[in-house]
Amino acid sequence: TQLLEQSPQFLSIQEGENLTVYCNSSSVFSSLQWYRQEPGEGPVLLVTVVTGGEVKKLKRLTFQFGDARKDSSLHITAAQPGDTGLYLCAGGAAQSGGYQKVTFGIGTKLQVIP
C-alpha cells in the first residue's frame, strides 16, 4: 500500500503570514493532486501536478511536485481567513489495466486567524 504523509497535521497562523505544508511518500506517483475541504462539505480539487519538478500557481497558492515525484508542497503567501480548511494531497499511481489508484493523505488542518 502506498502511503502519503502530510505535515504538519495542524497549523494555526495569523492572517498575512506565509506557510508551507508538505506531502511525502517513499513511493513514486504518476500525479499528485491537492484538495481543500471545508467543514460540512466534500473535498474540492485545487490542482493536479504530473511532471517531476513542476510548479503551479493558483493566486496566492504555489504547488510543487518533487523531482522524483515522491513528494509535493503547498505554499500559501499572505494567508487569509478564507484559506482556512483541511488540505489533502492525493497521489495517483497506475495499476494493472491502466486504472489509476488514488491514495489520500490524512490532511493538514489550517486555521487562519483574522
Add this chain to the structure above:
Amino acid sequence: EAQVTQNPRYLITVTGKKLTVTCSQNMNHEYMSWYRQDPGLGLRQIYYSMNVEVTDKGDVPEGYKVSRKEKRNFPLILESPSPNQTSLYFCASSPSLRYSNQPQHFGDGTRLSIL
C-alpha cells in the same frame, strides 16, 4: 449544476438495521467511488466502479456492498451495520481514472452514527 448528491446527509441508526446511502451524479462520469473519513485515518476508499456493472473493492470494503446498475447511481449498502462503521462517508465521481488521474468531484458527505 454539475454535482454529486448523497442522501441522507445525517443518519443515526442501530446495530444490525440494514441501510442504504444513495449517491447520484449528473455529469455522465464513468468512475464513481465511496470513501470513509475518520479522524487520524484520512480518506479511505471502500469500493469503486469504473463503469456500469463494474465494481471492485477498495482498501476497506468489509461490511459494505455496492451496485452500479446505472451510470448515474452508486448506492452504498450496509447489510448489518456495526458501531465501527460510524463515520463520515463521501461519494465521488470522475470522468475516468483509466490512464490519467482526473479530478474527483465529491458529494457533501453523509454522517452516519451506528449505536
